[in-house]
Amino acid sequence: MKTRTLGKDKLEVSAIGLGCMGFTQSYPPYPDRKDAIDTIRRAVDLGVTFFDTAEVYSYGKNEDLVGEALQPVRDRVVIATKFGYDLSETPDLTTSARPVSLSSRPETIRRAVEGSLRRLRTDHIDLYYQHRVDPNVSIETVAETVGELIKEGKVLHWGLSEAAPATVRRAHAVCPLAAVQSEYSLWYRKPEAELLPTLEELGIGFVPFSPLGKAMLTGRFNKDTRFDQTDFRSAIPRFQGDNLKHNMELVEYVEALAKQKETTPARIALGWLLAQKPWIVPIPGTKRVERIKENIGGADIQFTPEELADIRRRLDSIEIVGGRYPEDQEKMTGL
Numbered sequence: 041m042k043t044r045t046l047g048k049d050k051l052e053v054s055a056i057g058l059g060c061m062g063f064t065q066s067y068p069p070y071p072d073r074k075d076a077i078d079t080i081r082r083a084v085d086l087g088v089t090f091f092d093t094a095e096v097y098s099y100g101k102n103e104d105l106v107g108e109a110l111q112p113v114r115d116r117v118v119i120a121t122k123f124g125y126d127l128s129e130t131p132d133l134t135t136s137a138r139p140v141s142l143s144s145r146p147e148t149i150r151r152a153v154e155g156s157l158r159r160l161r162t163d164h165i166d167l168y169y170q171h172r173v174d175p176n177v178s179i180e181t182v183a184e185t186v187g188e189l190i191k192e193g194k195v196l197h198w199g200l201s202e203a204a205p206a207t208v209r210r211a212h213a214v215c216p217l218a219a220v221q222s223e224y225s226l227w228y229r230k231p232e233a234e235l236l237p238t239l240e241e242l243g244i245g246f247v248p249f250s251p252l253g254k255a256m257l258t259g260r261f262n263k264d265t266r267f268d269q270t271d272f273r274s275a276i277p278r279f280q281g282d283n284l285k286h287n288m289e290l291v292e293y294v295e296a297l298a299k300q301k302e303t304t305p306a307r308i309a310l311g312w313l314l315a316q317k318p319w320i321v322p323i324p325g326t327k328r329v330e331r332i333k334e335n336i337g338g339a340d341i342q343f344t345p346e347e348l349a350d351i352r353r354r355l356d357s358i359e360i361v362g363g364r365y366p367e368d369q370e371k372m373t374g375l
Contacts, residue, residue, distance in 0.1 A: 041054045041055060041056070041086070041087025041088065041089070041336060041339065042054070042055040042339050043055060043089075044245075044318065044319065044320075044321050045245070045319070046167075046197070046218045046219045046244075046245030046247070046319065046321065047197060047216070047217065047218030047219060047243065047244055047245050048216060048218075048243045049197065049216075049218060051118065051166070051167065051196075051197050051218050051219075051245070052089075052118075053089055053090035053118050053321055054087055054088050054089040054090050054321075054336075055314060055321060055339040056088065056090075056310060056314075056321070056322055056323075056324065056335055056336050056338060056339055057088060057089075057090030057091060057092060057120075057247070057321060057322070057323040057324075058080070058083050058088050058090070058091050058092070058323060058324070058325070058326070058332065059092045059249055059323040059324060059325030060080065060091055060092060060093045060097075060102060060105070060106050060325065061092075061093070061094070061097045061102060061325055062325040062326065062327055063076045063079075063080075063102060063105055063327055064076075064097060064098040064101050064102045064105060065097055065098045065102065066271075066272035067255075067271060067272060067273075067325070067327075068268070068270050068271060070327070071327050073105065076105055076109070076327065077105065077108060077109040079327060079328070079329055079332070080105075080106065080109035080110065081109055081110075081112075081113070082329050082332070083329075083332050084110070084113050084116065084117060086329075086332060086333060086336060087336060088332065088336065089116060089117050089118055090117070090118050090120070090321065090323065091106055091110060091117060091118070091119050091120065092120045092121075092221075092247070092249070092323045093106045093119070093120070093121045093122075093160075094121055094122035094169075094171055095121060095122060095123055095124075095125065095127060095152050095155065095156055095171075096122070096124075096125045096127065096140065096171060099127060099140075100127070100155065100159055103121060103156055103159040103160055104159040104160075106119065106160065107159050107160035107161040107162065108161065110160075110161075111161045111162075114161075114162055118166040118167065119160060119162065119165060119166050119167070120165075120166060120167035120168070120169065120199075120219075120221075120247075121156050121160065121165055121167075121168060121169070122168070122169040122170070122171035122201060123144070123148070123149050123152035123153065123156070123168065123169075123170060123171060124142060124143070124144050124152075124169075124170050124171035124172050124174065124201075125140045125141065125142060125143060125152075125171065126140055126141050126142075126143035126148055127140055127152070127155070128148075128151070142172055142174045142175075142176075143174060143176075143177075144170055144173075144174035144177045144181075144182045145174075145177055146181065146185040149182070149185050149186065149189075150185070150189075153165065153168070153189055153194055153195065156168075157194065163193075163194075164193060164194055164195065164196055165194065165195050165196070166196050166197060167196070167197045167198070167199055167218060167219060168186060168189070168195045168197070168198045168199070169198070169199040169200060169201045169219075169221055170182055170186075170198075170199075170200050170201060170203070171201050172201065172202055173200070173202070173203050173204075173207055179203075179207050179210050179211045179214075180210060180211075180214050182211065183198075183210075183211045183214035183215040184214060184215070186198045186215055187214065187215035190215070197218035197219070198215065198217060198218065199217050199218055199219040199220055199221060199244075199247070200217060200220050200221070201220070201221040201222065202221070202222050202223075203220060203222075204235075205234045205235050205238040208220055208235070208238055208239070208242070208244070209238065209242070212242050212244065217242075217244045218244065218245060219244060219245040219246065219247050219321075220235070220239060220244055220245075220246055220247070221246075221247040221248075221249055221323075222235065222246075222248065222249070223248065223249055223250045223364060224246070224248035224251065224313065224320075224322075225248060225250060225251045225252065225253050225257065225309060225313065226253065226257060226290065226294060226309050226312060226355065227250075227253030227256055227257060227287075227290060227360060228250070228253070228360070228364055229355065231246070231248075236316075236317065239319070240317065240319075244319075245319045245320075245321065246317065246319060246320045246321070247320075247321050247322070247323055248313055248320065248321075248322045248323070249322075249323055249325075250325075251309060251310055251313050251322035251323070251324050252306055252309050252310070252324050252335075253309070254272075254273055254276070254279075256279075256287070256290075256291060257290075257291065257294055257305055257306065257308075257309040258304075258305055258306045258309075259291065259294075259295055259298075259304075259305040259306075261284075261291070262288065263284060263285040263288050265279075265284065267279060275366045276362070276363070276364065276365060276366065277362035277363040277366070278360060278361065278362030278363060278364060279362070280362065283361045283362035284362075286359075286361050287360055287361060287362070289358050290355075290358050290360065291305075293354060293358065294308055294309060297351070301341065303337070303341060304334055304337075306324070306331075306334055306335055306338065307334065307335070307337050307338040307340075307341050308338075308341065309338070310322055310324065310335060310338025310339070310341070311338045311339070311340075311341025311342070311343065312341075312343065312348075312351065313338075314338065314339060314341075315341075315342075315343050315348060322338075
């Protein structure tokens with residue numbers, strides 16, 4: 041597996057990581073714990089060294105799973121997790137489905153890091169993101185708090201998720217950021233306008249989540265696909281009805297590219313992301329070993345400058361309709 045580095049301190053990670061959320065939430069059916077652990081460990085065997093989770097995913101269950109899976113190989117991997125919600129509001133973290141509130145108060149962050157360290161079975165977090173910007177706490181206060189955790193050795197690097205460029209600048213000025221995580225793919229390109237230039241200027245890495253468009257770019261769906269109510273995509277406007285039918289134009293284009301290059305649509309999508317900047321590291325999520333093998337093959341896809349220019353022209357001509365989140369969640373993003 042090829043490697044890349046994030047931030048000026050050059051945090052080294054595999055060129056393609058593994059987003060672990062789907063093992064326990066949002067995209068059923070879920071594997072049993074033993075199968076999930078075996079899959080994560082197999083990813084390590086295949087060369088993946090970068091694993092992404094979050095405190096709020098299944099209210100701690102996801103971190104606990106990732107922690108058990110990676111404990112035997114802790115010295116070989118980089119674990120990223122996230123803070124930013126007040127989990128003290130959920131009395132039973134293993135079963136409650138009740139929403140929790142944003143909170144990046146210093147005391148909440150300190151409580152969060154101790155819980156994450158315990159569940160991840162480690163004495164340090166390699167990359168610690170603020171999951172969503174808290175409008176009630178200044179980003180400078182957040183940066184100062186995480187800076188203290190870095191001095192204490194509990195956190196090695198930090199980052200932001202779904203933060204606006206101005207927020208990134210303010211945070212970075214207080215405590216340098218290693219990475220920013222946001223959605224970015226052939227399916228969603230808004231970060232190109234302001235965020236990517238800001239990160240390049242400041243020397244901050246970029247970690248695209250949903251790099252396969254929540255599996256839209258894998259070729260698994262068609263215009264008639266309907267998602268079960270337990271599937272997060274069932275609530276996303278761009279996956280619904282006429283929007284989905286319209287958006288198949290992009291899918292068909294990616295499938296055509298894959299045929300031309302004798303590869304798969306997923307590898308085209310990931311290879312295209314890697315071709316944009318050398319400091320971009322996508323974290324596709326999957327629960328299946330065969331998909332992990334397919335995804336890491338995206339690091340071997342090469343595009344000529346002419347091919348990249350042609351792709352960009354075609355993308356600019358394709359309109360994607362429908363929001364990328366339900367309306368209430370869209371308001372929580374900074375892009």
